[in-house]
Amino acid sequence: MVLRVRNMSRIWKRVILVVFDTVALAFALSASFALRYGLWNPPNTLDQLLIIMTGPMVAIPIFIRLGLYRAVIRYLPERAMWTILQAVTLSTVCWVLVVFLSEMAGRGVVPRSVPLLYWAISFLLIGGSRFLAKRLLWASAGAKFRENPIVIYGAGETGVQLAYAIRRDSSQYVLAFVDDNASLHGRDVAGIRVYPPSSLPTLISQYGVKEVVLSMPSLSSTQRQALVAKIGGQGARIRTLPPIGELISGRYLISQIREIDIDELLGRSSVPADRTLLRDMIEGKIIMVTGAGGSIGSELCRLIVKWSPQRLVLFEANEFALYQIERELSALKSHSIVPVLGSITDDANVRYTLNQHKVQVVFHAAAHKHVPLVEANVIEGIRNNVFGTKTVVEAAADFGVESFVLISSDKAVRPTNVMGATKRWAELIVQQKAVEVSRANGSQRFCAVRFGNVLGSNGSVVPLFKEQIAKGGPITLTDAEMTRYFMSIHEASELIIQAASLSRGGDVFLLDMGEPVLIKDLAENMVRLAGASIRDQSNPDGDIQIVITGKRPGEKMYEELFYDDTTASPTLHPKILRAAGDIASGTPIADALLDLSSALQQRDEANARSILFTQIRDSDHAEGNKS
Structure with missing residues (x-):
């Protein structure tokens, strides 16, 4: 029976309510007279019947007007009782007026206590019936959920x-x-x-x-x-x-x-994207993203397709990553998506792709970024990050690419590890090409965008901490005082594209990462979000322990975005700064590149590392002294 009532159409449910209210109000009037006279007598004259029936006849239109039959009983809130009280009160007042006019016409006298009794009984019947129905009809449906x-x-x-x-x-x-x-x-x-x-x-x-x-x-x-x-x-x-x-x-x-999301707890203030900058950089353009299957590369691709490029070329060395991002983007079926499987160190493939698709904009996100792995594989790190960047930059210049954007890192500032050093070399290569283009009076723009860690990227601490928390700990932390800059992947991608739109050529843009975050605080927040507690000396019965393992080779305690933050200049976007200096002061690196290439061919890791850091110290000293 309960199930049958639940499954009725809304029209029939309203009919049932109207019929019930009619009967209930007639009963309320009869009960009011009975309580007043101390005797229950059904109406046996036309005048008595008319007085009883005027109650529902006056009240039902008022109930309809005040929406009592629009409310869904199942979802009836407690505050609906106030609406019912208003409806009953108004209908009672109107009934009294009708009765008063009837008395003037000689229809008899209604005792003064009857309207008060009628009001009280009506309110109890109308309001009580609805909440009783809500409880009886749907309480059993929610009983099975009490275990959660x-x-x-x-x-x-x-x-x-x-x-x-x-x-x-x-x-x-x-x-x-x-x-x-x-x-x-x-x-x-x-x-x-x-x-x-x-x-x-x-x-x-x-x-x-x-x-x-x-x-x-x-x-x-x-x-x-x-x-x-x-x-x-x-x-x-x-x-x-x-x-x-x-x-x-x-x-x-x-x-x-x-x-x-852990980024909701970082205290960063976000600035809405400048839609004009995004549109100018993407709309109607043929764009290539290297490293399109990586964390930053894939998010850049997702953002780019929203702004109607003419074509998006996905250049990626990892077959599975390329398959995933190509399938995801192609599902939109609104743009031409071209997957290209290849390495940025393959000069012939890079040049063929740029020429074949007439690429206008390149976002160069491909790189080996994991600090300990690159530290353990110096030759491959230099080959990919330095000479791979050189390959793409030179091909982009030769084939007339309008804008080239290098995705750099805060680890490129005074680097202490191979990954950061290779990123600094990549910046120098881009700046050197910008110098050459400027001297040739070309219109091509080459720039780099430098920022810190992105939350949830491949190899970052957030996925690692999540995995360790899921296993019940411990969380491994290199140092309790270590800090890093963080921003969301989506925000970083938006700022990269907007920075590129602001480029004059040879720029190194710095994204405002807010305040650095203690990695220890990040780990503790993630433990709390998981519903667990920290196990330490003050709480030996806690759930998850944080273990300090010590710094890894090449790891810095504090990352920097600037050589000298007092010399960075603002741009049209409050979250994007431009590093000091201009392209005319770019450091020549052609000879150093030849020496570095020779060391790679001989697989002389010690010499390659020495050349890598010697050249950077010279360029860093030059940038640090700019004003």
Whole structure:
């Protein structure tokens, strides 16, 4: 029977409500007269019947007008009781007016207590019936979900909407609200008790809560970080609603709870992308991305296809990575996607690809970036990062590429490892080519964009920490005082393209990475988000231990973006700076490249390393003295 009622059409459900209300209101009037006279007598005259029937006749149109039959009983909020109270009160007043006019016409007298009794009984019947129906018809549907209790942090409007969404179609149920507002503590909101944050450990331990959902999507990253630090590490996973802008735009539904991205806790202030800069750089252009299957390369490709390029050439040495990004982008079926399998050190293939597709813009993201691996494979690191860049730069210049953009790294600043040194060489190669093009009065633009770590990229600490947390630890940390700059892959990709659009040729752009982040803080935040606690001397019974392993070869304690941050100049974009100096002061590296090539051919690692760092010290001294 219950299932049959649930499955009825909305029209029939409304008909049932109207019929019920008609009967209930007639009964309420009859009961009011019976209570007044102390005797139950059904109406036996036309006048009595008319008085009884005027109740429903007056009330039903008012109920319709106030929307009592538009509300879905299953999702009826507690605040709907106020609307029902208004409807019943208004209908009672109107009934009294009708009765008064009837009395003037000689239809009899209605005792003054009857309207009050009618109002009270009507309210109980109309309001009570709806909430009783909601409980009886749908309580059994939610009973099976009682094994997955969650707590919602924030008992505001968003939290209430989330609670209703979970009640409708989730395999979980809301055990409690937790809120900082002391005036709400101990009260029920949407039928759910509100507790202070101090009660959270008790709720987790006594009721088996496995998840706390933050229902405050407008929180700043600083507030969110403080909140995670306060409630994390108590055995429950922390999740959140999407940002309020994404909820309003319809990108997410209120019920689409998601994991908190670690970049939400970094305290970075984002600046909306300049759509003009993006459009000018991409729209209608033939673009090639080297390293298109890597972390930065693939995100660049995803961003590029959104801005209607004429063609996008994916140049990638890893077959599986190329297959994945080509399949993903081709699914859009709105642009010409050309996959090219090859290495940037293959001069013939690079030149053929640029010429065959008439490439106008090159984003050079291909490189070996893993510091310890490149440190252990010096020859291959130099061959790919230095001479691979040289190959692509020279081919781009020869075939008239309009814009060439090197994706560099903060490790190129005063490098202490081979990977950083090869990236600095790549910058010098790009600047040297810009000098040559400028002297030839060419219009081609060659620039580099330097920035720090991107969250979630291949080989970065975030995926490593996630894997270690999933295994129950320990988390390996090289040094408790080590810091790094971080930004999201998407933000980095947007800024790279905008910086390229600002290029005059020979520029080294620096992306504003905000404040450096302690890697230890990053690890602790990730542990808290996973619902675990840190095991240390102050908490020996914690879940996950952080182990200090010591610095690896070539690793720096602190990365830098600038040689001298006082000489960096601003650009039209507040998050993009231009390094000091101009292309005319580029350091000649032709002889050093010949020496480096000879060392590679002889596989003389010691000599190659020596040449690599000697040349960089000279160029670094020159850049550091620019103003």
